[in-house]
Amino acid sequence: MLRLFLKDLLSSLIYNKLRTFFALLGIVFGVSSVVLIVSAIEGSNLQANKVIKKLGPDSVFIISGAIGKGPRGRTKNLKLSDVKEISRLEGIFAVTYGIVKPMMISNIRMPKFSAVFGVGEDWLLSWDYRIEIGRGFSKDDFKSFRKVAVVGHDVSDFFYPGQNPIGKIILIGKTPFKIIGVYKKKGKTPNGHNLDNRVFIPYRVFDKVVEKTFNRVSVIRFRVLDLSQYDEIVKETRQILLKNHKIDEFTIITPVVVKKFLSMLSASFALFLGIASTTALVVGGFVLSSIFYINVHVRQWEIGLRRAVGATKKAVLIRILLESLVISVFAVVLGSLIGYGAVHYILPLLNVPEVYPVKAFVVATIFSVFVGLLAAYFPARKASLLEPVKALRTKV
Secondary structure, eight states: OHHHHHHHHHHHHHHTHHHHHHHHHHHHHHHHHHHHHHHHHHHHHHHHHHHHHHHOTTEEEEEESOTTTOTTSSOOOEEHHHHHHHTTSTTEEEEEEEEEEEEEEEOSSOEEEEEEEEEOTTHHHHTTOOEEEEOOOOHHHHHTTOOEEEEOHHHHHHHSTTSOOTTOEEEETTEEEEEEEEEOOOOBOTTOOBTTSEEEEEHHHHHHHTOOOTTEESEEEEEESOGGGHHHHHHHHHHHHHHHSOGGGEEEEOHHHHHHHHHHHHHHHHHHHHHHHHHHHHHHHHHHHHHHHHHHHHTHHHHHHHHHTTOOHHHHHHHHHHHHHHHHHHHHHHHHHHHHHHHHHHGGGGTOOOOOOHHHHHHHHHHHHHHHHHHHHHHHHHHHTOOHHHHHGGGO
16 A cells, blocks of 8 residues: 555656656755755864864964965064074973975985975974884984984885885985984875975074075974963963064964864855855745645646545645655755765865765755745645545546
């Protein structure tokens, strides 16, 4: 009995395929938007957590110039004297600094484009670069101006695949450097920069053989011993920098700033798509309701026949609502597939991690079923109230 009922229900929808198609369209667009919204919000939160993890919750990161320029910007307003003053603050450790230049390096035989950093003594500790092969920098490396380098796996594996790279030579410009260490793989930053394609050398050596620094740096970083003092230390750091610089000559980046910035992007994205998806669902609901009103009018004879052979008002009402439910469920599946496709292709363009949360499917299902049933209720009620004799006369 149930099988025949379902077969009849599906046959009715397939027979009126054009109306069914238009009924699907609005809900499908709304569902796909809901999936994209939830995935974008989840992805943005994940990205924020990744950035904070990379920075370290106890870290303070200062870059030269405005926030849009970043550490690779040409403007180098920060100075070693800033580092010296900041290092006098109580409650901090692993104070370090650096400067970077993207350039070609080689092992004489093969060239490779990499990011070469001139760094202070505690750079590896401050940024949590853990040595996997060899050793990190010693104080003597800095005091004696030794031409030594700590490299990432992408560099060592490119020049010396399958070999122990310790003691091997790489050329930075025309100057040979001895590899003394390889740090553990760190992957990529949330915005796609390869953290394993880097070469670190002592700052003063960088100044002598790579590029004159004039005692300027691109980045200053330190870590806070007691997180309860974090805000106070950030405030004192800003006061030190403002004594020697204008407000737009440096940017202090903290995990709170990163999370707030990414949350704002996420909120803007969610607002835009939220309006779009809500509009689509409302319009889809009106379209669905109109189509069901037309459907009821066209099918008056069929409804009258059902009533004449014993179908109750309740049975007719449920029948129309079930048709709407089937359309809504099918729209959820189709809309979710389109939404997940959009997640796969659109979010990477926005540098947002791809996330496929179950809640997106749940939210989309609830939305579409609610809209579908609400849109079909009044046409279904009208159908259930049709007089059988009057309805049958429509075909006479």
